[in-house]
Amino acid sequence: MGANSLRRRAAVALVAATALLATAACGGGDAEDAADGPITLTVDVFGQFGYDELYKEYMASHPDVKIVERGTGGNLDEYSPKLTQWLAAGKGAGDVVAIEEGLLVEYKANPGNFVNLLDHGAAELKGNFLEWKWNAGLTADGKQLIGLGTDVGGMAMCYRKDLFAKAGLPTERDAVSKLWPTWQDYVAVGERFTAAKTGASFLDAATNTFNTIVLQTAGNAQGHHYYDTSDNLVVDSNPAVKQAWDTTMDIIDSGLSGKYGAWSEEWVSAFKQAKFATIACPAWMTGVIEGNAGPAGKGKWDIAQVPGNGGNWGGSYLAVPKQSKHQAEAIELAKFLTSAKGQIGAFKAKGPLPSSPQALDDPAITGSTNAYFSDAPVGQIFATGAKNLKPVYMGPKNQAVRTEVENAVRTVELGQRTPDQGWTDAVNNAKKAAAK
Numbered sequence: 303m304g305a306n307s308l309r310r311r312a313a314v315a316l317v318a319a320t321a322l323l324a325t326a327a328c329g330g331g332d333a334e335d336a337a338d339g340p341i342t343l344t345v346d347v348f349g350q351f352g353y354d355e356l357y358k359e360y361m362a363s364h365p366d367v368k369i370v371e372r373g374t375g376g377n378l379d380e381y382s383p384k385l386t387q388w389l390a391a392g393k394g395a396g397d398v399v400a401i402e403e404g405l406l407v408e409y410k411a412n413p414g415n416f417v418n419l420l421d422h423g424a425a426e427l428k429g430n431f432l433e434w435k436w437n438a439g440l441t442a443d444g445k446q447l448i449g450l451g452t453d454v455g456g457m458a459m460c461y462r463k464d465l466f467a468k469a470g471l472p473t474e475r476d477a478v479s480k481l482w483p484t485w486q487d488y489v490a491v492g493e494r495f496t497a498a499k500t501g502a503s504f505l506d507a508a509t510n511t512f513n514t515i516v517l518q519t520a521g522n523a524q525g526h527h528y529y530d531t532s533d534n535l536v537v538d539s540n541p542a543v544k545q546a547w548d549t550t551m552d553i554i555d556s557g558l559s560g561k562y563g564a565w566s567e568e569w570v571s572a573f574k575q576a577k578f579a580t581i582a583c584p585a586w587m588t589g590v591i592e593g594n595a596g597p598a599g600k601g602k603w604d605i606a607q608v609p610g611n612g613g614n615w616g617g618s619y620l621a622v623p624k625q626s627k628h629q630a631e632a633i634e635l636a637k638f639l640t641s642a643k644g645q646i647g648a649f650k651a652k653g654p655l656p657s658s659p660q661a662l663d664d665p666a667i668t669g670s671t672n673a674y675f676s677d678a679p680v681g682q683i684f685a686t687g688a689k690n691l692k693p694v695y696m697g698p699k700n701q702a703v704r705t706e707v708e709n710a711v712r713t714v715e716l717g718q719r720t721p722d723q724g725w726t727d728a729v730n731n732a733k734k735a736a737a738k
Contacts, residue, residue, distance in 0.1 A: 340368045341628050343635055346396035347373050348381040350589040351452065351618075352652030356644055360635065367631060377565050378402055382701065388623075389415045395623045397632035398639075401449055403438070403617045404700045410441055410448050411698060417622040419447040422633045430642060434693045435657040439619055449619030450640040453654035454691055455584035456684040457514060457613035459488075460591055462502075463676065464602045465579040469498035475678060479607035485515060485549050488609040492558035495579060503560030503578045508550050508715045509708040510564050514582035516546035518613030521692035528704065528732065529697020535736045537707065538729040547711075547728070551721040554714055561715055570594045582608065584615040585684040589652030592674045605678040614691045617657065655684045662688050699736045706731035 345353070357369045373381055382405055388394035389412070401409055409415070424447050428436050435451040459482075463473040471494065472478055482488040492504035505511060520527040520542040527543055530536050537543055553559060560578040562569040572578055573594035581587065583605060591603060620636040622629055638644055645656035646666050653672070656662055662685050670681040697703070710728035713719040719727060 340366045341631060342368045342370055343398065343628060343632055344396035345369060345371045345398045345400075345635070346381070346385065347371060347400040348378045348402070349586065350593060350652040350654075351400065352589065352648035352650070352654060353639060355651060356639060356647045359647075360638055367635070369635070372396060378701075379565075379705070389625075392625050395625055397626040397628050398620050398622055398636050400452070401619045401621055402701075403619070404696045404704065406438060406448070406619060407696055407698050407700065409621070413441050413446045413448060415623060415625075416446075416448050417624055417626075417629055417633065418445075419450065419622070419633065419636075420445070422630075424450065424637070427637065430640075430658050430660060432657050432659060432689065432691075435617070438693070449621035450636055451657040452618045452620060452640055452645065453586060453616065453648070454657045454688060455517075455586065455614040455616035456655045456688055456691065457518065457608040457615060458583045458585075458605045458683050459580055459608045460583035460587065460603055460605050460675070461580045462576060462578075462599075462602055463604050465500055465502050465576060466495075468500045469495045469579070471495060471498075473604070475604050475606045475676075478604070482606075482609040485609045486552075489552055489556055489558065492553070492580075493556055496557060500579070502576060504558040504580060505553070506560055506562050506569060506572065506578045506581045507564040508554050508559045508561075509711050510582045511553060511559075512546055512550040512708065512711050513704070514584075514608065514613060514615055515549055515610070516543055517615050517694050518608070518610050519545055520694045521613055522611055525692065526695040526697075528700055528707070529695065531695050533697050535697070535703070535733060537703065537732045543707075544725075547721075547725060550711060551714065551724075554711075555721075559715055563712070573599070576602075582615070585649075585653050585655035585680070586616055587653070588672060588675060588680065589654070600674045601676055603674065604676040605672075605680065605683055607683075612687060612691070614693060653680070655688055659689060697736075699738070702735040702738070703732045706735045 353371065361367055361369055385395060385399060431451045435454065439447050439449045439451060441448065461478060466473045472481065481491045495504045516527050523542055527540060528535065528537050560572060562572045573591065574596055620640055622632045622636055626632050642658040642660040645658050645661040646664055648654050649656055649667060656667060661667055667685050668681045671677045672680045707728045710724045710731065713727065714721055714724040
């Protein structure tokens with residue numbers, strides 16, 4: 303999960319995030335199993351992975367296993383430091399843990415924390431994943447597989463039809479897609495929307511849009527953004543980053559953002575109250591939107607093409623920490639959840655786009671529609687180009703660097719810094735984060 307994101311990529315649900323932290327002391331692998339009962343496998347995730355029904359199916363066929371999930375709805379920025387602490391302490395982590403793509407390189411730096419899945423028959427599963435997705439899960443020497451891929455991001459633009467109608471804009475998805483072939487066109491449409499004074503902002507948060515643009519631009523060019531493929535920090539020299547920054551500054555300067563801090567409680571409330579009309583929408587975001595907007599939003603949302611040319615935001619992996627007391631059982635569960643069947647089930651439940659070619663070709667995906675999003679043909683929208691997605695390389699401190707750059711975007715969005723001052727902050731603070 304999808305997702306940096308979930309996926310930095312996950313909707314904040316404060317209660318769930320608090321529960322994740324509260325249960326840390328117990329630890330997934332340290333949970334006591336009844337002597338005469340099933341073993342308990344704890345799965346640590348962030349955001350909406352869509353595994354509830356899959357868990358039930360697995361437990362039905364494995365009566366000796368009980369599955370407990372921690373952290374659903376939790377913010378990646380809450381989840382990742384806790385996972386890092388658990389791994390460093392040698393206890394507390396789940397038997398299966400989700401790792402977001404932007405953090406994978408960082409965790410691969412300490413491969414000894416994880417079971418080498420190649421030692422447990424995973425090599426025969428290589429063809430079940432897009433080639434780049436499989437390769438990203440390997441250590442640099444190719445001798446250890448840290449995790450099995452879950453989803454990829456894909457990109458679209460989700461929008462509220464009722465707010466578009468109120469602004470006098472087209473509401474049918476094909477017509478909406480034609481409004482914004484480029485990001486400059488998107489800004490122009492936003493200005494039309496703002497002039498209509500609907501009481502809502504055109505978009506949710508500048509940070510979400512910035513991340514979409516920088517990943518899209520980098521994917522269509524050199525294939526990296528904050529770090530190059532030799533792990534050199536290139537925030538200030540990579541034109542993809544500066545181009546995304548400048549476009550985002552145009553969006554902010556045009557007054558299009560609702561300034562709702564992404565993943566905050568205010569952001570969640572803005573969904574429920576229809577306070578913004580568009581949001582950059584990787585496949586996994588559809589589950590976030592439905593969860594945040596609730597039943598009242600059904601049929602009011604739809605999905606159009608994203609401005610620019612494609613893109614990929616998000617995607618995760620499932621790994622098994624060595625500290626798990628039930629490694630063999632955890633490995634089998636991870637294989638099931640990341641199988642084509644498992645990925646199809648997760649897509650149906652919460653929308654994360656499969657990284658399995660077999661799943662992407664399955665009629666359950668290609669022919670799927672989403673009733674919440676006005677019966678949008680999500681299979682066609684997201685899955686059609688998934689096999690041709692252009693991944694962006696994530697360096698060793700990607701998440702920390704990304705956080706600093708997006709914090710700088712946020713200060714400009716809130717009027718605390720000028721675009722030039724914000725850019726200086728972004729570069730300087732990214733360098734500091736990378737050096738830690």
